[in-house]
Amino acid sequence: MVFPGTNCERDVAHALRLLGHDTELVFHRHTDLSRYEAVILPGGFAHGDYLRTGAIARFSPVMTAVAEMAAAGKPVVGICNGFQVLCEAGLLPGALVANRDLAFICRPIHVRVENTTSVLTAGAELGQVLQIPLNSYEGNYVADTATLDALESGGRILLRYCDDSGGVTAAANPNGSARNIAAVANAAGNVAGLMPHPERAVESILGSTDGIPLLASIAAFAPLIGSPS
Amino acid sequence: MTAATEPAHRQLGMTDDEYQLVLDVLGRSPQPAELAMYSVMWSEHCSYKSSRAHLGRLPSEAPWVVVGPGENAGVVDLGDGWLAALRIESHNHPSFVEPYQGAATGVGGILRDIFTMGARPIAVWDPLRFGELDDARNRYLLKGVVAGIAGYGNAVGVPTLGGEIEFADRYASNPLVNVMALGILEREQLVLSAASGVGNVAILLGAATGRDGIGGASILASASFDEESGAKRPSVQIGDPFEEKKLIEACLELYDRGLVVGIQDLGAAGISCATSECAAAGGMGMDVDLDAVPVREADMTAGEILMSESQERMLAIVEPSAVDEVMAVAAKWEVAANPIGTVTDGGRLRVHQGGELVADVPAASLSDDAPEYRRPSSRPDYLDELWAAGLDVAPPADAGSILLQLLDDPALGDRSWIYQQYDHQLFLNTVVEPGHDGSLLRIKGTTKGLAVSTDGHGRRCYLDPRRATARLVMEGALNVAVAGTRPYAVVDNLNFGNPEKPEVMWQFIETVAGMAQACELLQIPVIGGNVSFYNETDGVDIYPTPVVGMLGFADPMPTEPPRLDRATAGMEIWLIGPRGEIDYAASAYARIVEDRLDGRPAAIDPIVGPEVIVTATRLAHRLPVMHDVSAGGLAVALAEIALASGVGFIVAGLGWDELWDESPHRFVALCAPEALPPLNVPATRLGVMGGDTLYFGEHGSVGLAVALETWRNALPRRL
Amino acid sequence: MKLRIDIRRKDGLADPEGVTTHRALQELGYTAVTAAHFGRTIYLEMEGDDHAAALAEVEVMCHQLLANPVIEDFEIEVVS
Amino acid sequence: MKLRIDIRRKDGLADPEGVTTHRALQELGYTAVTAAHFGRTIYLEMEGDDHAAALAEVEVMCHQLLANPVIEDFEIEVVS
Numbered sequence A: 001m002v003f004p005g006t007n008c009e010r011d012v013a014h015a016l017r018l019l020g021h022d023t024e025l026v027f028h029r030h031t032d033l034s035r036y037e038a039v040i041l042p043g044g045f046a047h048g049d050y051l052r053t054g055a056i057a058r059f060s061p062v063m064t065a066v067a068e069m070a071a072a073g074k075p076v077v078g079i080c081n082g083f084q085v086l087c088e089a090g091l092l093p094g095a096l097v098a099n100r101d102l103a104f105i106c107r108p109i110h111v112r113v114e115n116t117t118s119v120l121t122a123g124a125e126l127g128q129v130l131q132i133p134l135n136s137y138e139g140n141y142v143a144d145t146a147t148l149d150a151l152e153s154g155g156r157i158l159l160r161y162c163d164d165s166g167g168v169t170a171a172a173n174p175n176g177s178a179r180n181i182a183a184v185a186n187a188a189g190n191v192a193g194l195m196p197h198p199e200r201a202v203e204s205i206l207g208s209t210d211g212i213p214l215l216a217s218i219a220a221f222a223p224l225i226g227s228p229s
Numbered sequence B: 001m002t003a004a005t006e007p008a009h010r011q012l013g014m015t016d017d018e019y020q021l022v023l024d025v026l027g028r029s030p031q032p033a034e035l036a037m038y039s040v041m042w043s044e045h046c047s048y049k050s051s052r053a054h055l056g057r058l059p060s061e062a063p064w065v066v067v068g069p070g071e072n073a074g075v076v077d078l079g080d081g082w083l084a085a086l087r088i089e090s091h092n093h094p095s096f097v098e099p100y101q102g103a104a105t106g107v108g109g110i111l112r113d114i115f116t117m118g119a120r121p122i123a124v125w126d127p128l129r130f131g132e133l134d135d136a137r138n139r140y141l142l143k144g145v146v147a148g149i150a151g152y153g154n155a156v157g158v159p160t161l162g163g164e165i166e167f168a169d170r171y172a173s174n175p176l177v178n179v180m181a182l183g184i185l186e187r188e189q190l191v192l193s194a195a196s197g198v199g200n201v202a203i204l205l206g207a208a209t210g211r212d213g214i215g216g217a218s219i220l221a222s223a224s225f226d227e228e229s230g231a232k233r234p235s236v237q238i239g240d241p242f243e244e245k246k247l248i249e250a251c252l253e254l255y256d257r258g259l260v261v262g263i264q265d266l267g268a269a270g271i272s273c274a275t276s277e278c279a280a281a282g283g284m285g286m287d288v289d290l291d292a293v294p295v296r297e298a299d300m301t302a303g304e305i306l307m308s309e310s311q312e313r314m315l316a317i318v319e320p321s322a323v324d325e326v327m328a329v330a331a332k333w334e335v336a337a338n339p340i341g342t343v344t345d346g347g348r349l350r351v352h353q354g355g356e357l358v359a360d361v362p363a364a365s366l367s368d369d370a371p372e373y374r375r376p377s378s379r380p381d382y383l384d385e386l387w388a389a390g391l392d393v394a395p396p397a398d399a400g401s402i403l404l405q406l407l408d409d410p411a412l413g414d415r416s417w418i419y420q421q422y423d424h425q426l427f428l429n430t431v432v433e434p435g436h437d438g439s440l441l442r443i444k445g446t447t448k449g450l451a452v453s454t455d456g457h458g459r460r461c462y463l464d465p466r467r468a469t470a471r472l473v474m475e476g477a478l479n480v481a482v483a484g485t486r487p488y489a490v491v492d493n494l495n496f497g498n499p500e501k502p503e504v505m506w507q508f509i510e511t512v513a514g515m516a517q518a519c520e521l522l523q524i525p526v527i528g529g530n531v532s533f534y535n536e537t538d539g540v541d542i543y544p545t546p547v548v549g550m551l552g553f554a555d556p557m558p559t560e561p562p563r564l565d566r567a568t569a570g571m572e573i574w575l576i577g578p579r580g581e582i583d584y585a586a587s588a589y590a591r592i593v594e595d596r597l598d599g600r601p602a603a604i605d606p607i608v609g610p611e612v613i614v615t616a617t618r619l620a621h622r623l624p625v626m627h628d629v630s631a632g633g634l635a636v637a638l639a640e641i642a643l644a645s646g647v648g649f650i651v652a653g654l655g656w657d658e659l660w661d662e663s664p665h666r667f668v669a670l671c672a673p674e675a676l677p678p679l680n681v682p683a684t685r686l687g688v689m690g691g692d693t694l695y696f697g698e699h700g701s702v703g704l705a706v707a708l709e710t711w712r713n714a715l716p717r718r719l
Numbered sequence C, D: 001m002k003l004r005i006d007i008r009r010k011d012g013l014a015d016p017e018g019v020t021t022h023r024a025l026q027e028l029g030y031t032a033v034t035a036a037h038f039g040r041t042i043y044l045e046m047e048g049d050d051h052a053a054a055l056a057e058v059e060v061m062c063h064q065l066l067a068n069p070v071i072e073d074f075e076i077e078v079v080s
């Protein structure tokens, strides 16, 4: 999915291609996604993040089709800015606000896998600790207590920020996210959003391959990802 | 005389002689809009009138140079149809007026220089200089500039892969914000600025034109700062990374579809510059209709529209038959596109507004007829005294505590506070990220790699501009060599004081000589650069501060390039390069421990220097850790390896002065026992990695943990 | 007609700008300040002069786009 | 005592955020909107009840930290 201002689209396509999947970049003015098995909203600064991050992108023509795919149970994953768009669109609960320290953060962080039934984590192991780059200014996940409790009880928190040995501590929370949340899903588990960038962790020459289980999960959820149905 | 009563040309920063020159060119007195155009185009910033005569000495040719100095960016050939474009620019004065926006628009401007050539910008570097951090104003400037680079660079979607930072009082009222950008393209995508073809249409792409930085280039960058600057201050330009991002994608699609004949970015001097340079470069003229320019503010005069430096604008020259398709591509990317001119023969630039002919000048005269000065130069008197003084032997003390003192310096400590605010991974090219010597990028789908380093040293250049600049080139070359690449091309940003002072002019000429000498030795072409004069406030000039941007190229690139964090216990530590020479002039030791700036820096060694660099490039394809010895000397170089890898070391047999000495042409290499191949440059085995102590034999030691703590907090604790 | 929309983070949700600003003011010695909160203001210029209608329309704009009801409250007023 | 600081970018300076939001409103069919501009609001809670003194102190805070006088204008008012 490419909105004006999106900038991680080629990276995501590159990573999925390495994992053996076909991908196509779809411009935000398209309205028909019927030929796709899964859709990923990559990171970047859709519409400059002006007004509110994700606020304007959410009204792009393509978002109706994205909502339909979500409702149809097909994989819909938002990475970073894509996560923000899905929240604005109401496809995921909560919102993302400025980092606790009001500074952009670009560095590898650790996350712990909290659920293994979602589109994003089906291929990962419970409790698995992954090292994946974070790259955001508005990565601070907020939601009211009721929503957070519902996410907890529904097992819809997919990843939490942790230290390198898996400890979910305040010190390991890079941006102040509520309950160290780094990724959440909808009730059905087919729509997920995450702040870190798995596509930046699929080649050892770039420092980590821990993003593979997450991206592979999407494929597992949608065997024919990308290829015409 | 107050500004109000000054004649118009002087208010625009033009001398009486220059005004006379305009009269001669036109054979009549200029209309207001014409005067505005000449005043900007003939400003120091746009015309290089004080520097042009000297820059010619820089070597700019090599078989792999595709586009040399003169165009928006230099372009080199990487083989198999791949090209790289590189350019560096300064945004010093705007960043002092408003740090966030000044730095942000600096990034925007340098990126346009790159994609104007047809290249996709893939990385940015930011060499920075500020006053000492104990002053709140300097902290504010540093934070603002870093936030501005992050805010614009991250949002526009181009990673920032490094830079450098220096602190000195000389920069307190005149911080230096330089930005360098790299782009890659395939040969057929290369576009130049020339506007050929009578009847071709000039289309203005991007943001609306406002009263941004009116006279910014001519006044801000071409005059010194003083009390009046408040009055002179042009309205601040606000960066719009989103507009720029759309502009990048729109322009790259225009190139892919082969829709543009020529293109030019609008930077300093805005429409005046773009239209006249496009026309002149093609030996043509142009008719321009200012009524077709979308403006942000009502009732802007012709002069204001022509001089405006509003950001995120490009001027594309297209054939009439292609106009519709160009408009469609622009619309797809939500970029405003307005035909504002037509290419004509006869070489005149004719500008209309409201049916009036507000300007009618020979297009080429704006660039070609600009005055050229050979300003007087004389060697500063202060040098004799400084050279005579100088530290040659440091009083022995405990190496551990001295090292901690150095690691606590904000310019030597951990700089991740800066580069972790920058996206430095986008595009999945970054193999060696900021925090090492040169950053290393891969070109996906090939075996090619590019390493880049930026290096400057204002204090050393103050002591001996010629020697120090030659050493900057050598250091940059060594930085890209230890990343496994061969020094391939240089861009330079020459930041100097007031060129009307003979001492400053001397510093400038010496700098150019030193750069020419080293580049010739290494056979590296200088493919572009930027000169920033008048970095002077209330009569105080900055240190002469050339910044060298070095591009290294390798094919194949190392599969496992050296990194500072790949050291493990048991590895042997070697010093590669000459020993014995001790150089404390402008060293970190002299500055931090002795608080002095004197002595004469060592000259480069024309034989050993290049050999060490060749050796480094070769070794980098087989050794796990290599690090050049620069600021802080051997002790700091070793410490940086230990800190990055979390392993201590034991070295012995070094003289006390060898720990801090900063003489050139040396790097540290780590390898498995007995694994160092035979070399044809001097190599000394210093010791081994291991333990959790940085142990300097009889000179003392310090624990890894405390060293790490100190180094990590050096910068943040001061902010 | 000019309208002004005041948008504030709902109470109880993180307000990093407010917290950081408060801390900075403390460090600068402005100890009388006990709390700081951030808001955004959007000024709209609109055709027509039917205030009631405009207020109603802007209310819709806020729900739909200008504010995020999940985390923000807003107030609209006609300023001229 | 509660104070409100309204911070606006100086007239004449570009306001990309306003322009982009205006375009979005157009696309959503709110054609009556002819322009959108952005501002920031900072709400301060302060001890004491001397309005004049508070206003004076906040004025200083604005110049020093809260606003950027180079590109922004600000207005301070006591709201309670």
Ligand SMILES: Nc1ncnc2c1ncn2[C@@H]1O[C@H](COP(=O)(O)OP(=O)(O)O)[C@@H](O)[C@H]1O
Pocket: B126, B127, B128, B161, B162, B163, B164, B165, B415, B418, B419, B433, B434, B435, B436, B437, B438, B439, B453, B454, B455, B479, B628, B630, B631
């Ligand atoms: N202003 C800056 N922005 C981004 N990275 C920086 C900056 N200053 C320094 N760095 C990074 O910190 C590392 C060390 O810088 P420096 O000591 O100048 O390198 P060297 O001495 O090898 O030239 C480099 O990777 C450099 O890119």
Ligand SMILES: [Mg+2]
Pocket: B436, B437, B438, B479, B627, B628, B629, B630
């Ligand atoms: Mg180095």
